[in-house]
Amino acid sequence: MRLLTLKIDVDTYRGTREGIPRLVDLLQRFNANATFLWSLGPDHTGRAIKRVFRPGFMKKVSRTSVREHYGIKTLLYGTLLPGPDIGKRCAPLMRExxxxxxxSGVHTWDHIRWQDGVAEADEAWTAAELNASIERYVEIFGEPPQTHGAAGWQMNAHAYRLEQRLGMRYASDGRGTHPFWPMVRGEPVRVPQLPTTLPTLDELIGIDGLTPDNVHEHLLRLTEAEMRFGHVYTLHAELEGMKLLPVFERLLAGWQEQGYQFVSLGEHCAALDLSQLPYHEVQMAEIPGRSGVLAVQGPQFL
Incomplete structure (x- = not known):
C-alpha cells in the first residue's frame, strides 16, 4: 500500500475561515484523509515585515505573490490592524x-511569534507558547492534541523535549526523507518524527520554469517511484485552500492514479513498526526555495 500523508498547516485567520471549507470539500470528493494543524491564537501575519532583512526573503516573496495569496488585510494584522484571535473566532469551524x-493537531499559538522567535528562545518561552496553544486546543476540542507540527519548521531543543513531556504521540516538525526517532543534543526524544518529504508549492513556483499550471507535474515525478515509508506533503490553507486549489486538485488526481492512499499523520504513524525506526540527529539547515534555516533530519545516530 502506497501511503501519502497530507499535512495541512493553517497559518492565518483568513486561511482558516476561507481556505479550510474549500479543502474539506475537495478532500471529501477524493475520499482523502488529512491532518489539520491549527494556529490557535492571534493572527499577527503583518509582523512578518521584519523578515525583509533576511537573505533570500524578498526573492521568495517576489516569486510567490504573497499579497495575492494572503490579502492586504491579513498583511496588516498585528501592525496597523489588531490581529484576530483565530481559535476564538473559528472554533465552530474547527470542530466541524x-x-x-x-x-487535527497543534501548529502554533502565534505563528509569526513562534516562527521568528523559537530558534533562539529559552525553555520558559517555548513552554509558554506550547502551553497556550494546548490550553486553547483543549478548550475547543475537549481533549489534548496528539500531534504537533512546528510553524515554519522552526524548532529548538526545548521544544522537542516538551513534546514528550506534554504527551504528543508523534510529530511532524521538520523536513527529511523518512520517519525517525529524534536525537536532541545526544539524547533521544520518544516522540517519532514524520518529516515533510516533498517540497511545497511556494518553494517551487517561479523556479526553473515552474508555474501554477505545471508545478503538479514536477511533484508527480517526485512520487513516481515507490518509497518504503511513502511521503508526507505539507500544504497550506492560504495557498492550496485558496488560489492554488486547482493545483492541489490536479495533484490529488495524479497521486490517486499513481496508487496512493491519502492518510493522516496518525494513520501514517499507526502503519509503522516504531521499534524499527532509526535514530537521527535533528539539525537546522537551509533547503532550496526557502529563506533562512529550518529543522531538518540530520545524520543517523549510531
Whole structure:
C-alpha cells in the first residue's frame, strides 16, 4: 500500500475561515484523509515585515505573490490592524472539521511569534507558547492534541523535549526523507518524527520554469517511484485552500492514479513498526526555495 500523508498547516485567520471549507470539500470528493494543524491564537501575519532583512526573503516573496495569496488585510494584522484571535473566532469551524472525520493537531499559538522567535528562545518561552496553544486546543476540542507540527519548521531543543513531556504521540516538525526517532543534543526524544518529504508549492513556483499550471507535474515525478515509508506533503490553507486549489486538485488526481492512499499523520504513524525506526540527529539547515534555516533530519545516530 502506497501511503501519502497530507499535512495541512493553517497559518492565518483568513486561511482558516476561507481556505479550510474549500479543502474539506475537495478532500471529501477524493475520499482523502488529512491532518489539520491549527494556529490557535492571534493572527499577527503583518509582523512578518521584519523578515525583509533576511537573505533570500524578498526573492521568495517576489516569486510567490504573497499579497495575492494572503490579502492586504491579513498583511496588516498585528501592525496597523489588531490581529484576530483565530481559535476564538473559528472554533465552530474547527470542530466541524474534526466531526467530518479529519485528524487535527497543534501548529502554533502565534505563528509569526513562534516562527521568528523559537530558534533562539529559552525553555520558559517555548513552554509558554506550547502551553497556550494546548490550553486553547483543549478548550475547543475537549481533549489534548496528539500531534504537533512546528510553524515554519522552526524548532529548538526545548521544544522537542516538551513534546514528550506534554504527551504528543508523534510529530511532524521538520523536513527529511523518512520517519525517525529524534536525537536532541545526544539524547533521544520518544516522540517519532514524520518529516515533510516533498517540497511545497511556494518553494517551487517561479523556479526553473515552474508555474501554477505545471508545478503538479514536477511533484508527480517526485512520487513516481515507490518509497518504503511513502511521503508526507505539507500544504497550506492560504495557498492550496485558496488560489492554488486547482493545483492541489490536479495533484490529488495524479497521486490517486499513481496508487496512493491519502492518510493522516496518525494513520501514517499507526502503519509503522516504531521499534524499527532509526535514530537521527535533528539539525537546522537551509533547503532550496526557502529563506533562512529550518529543522531538518540530520545524520543517523549510531
Amino acid at each position: 472539521v474534526v466531526a467530518a472525520g479529519f485528524e
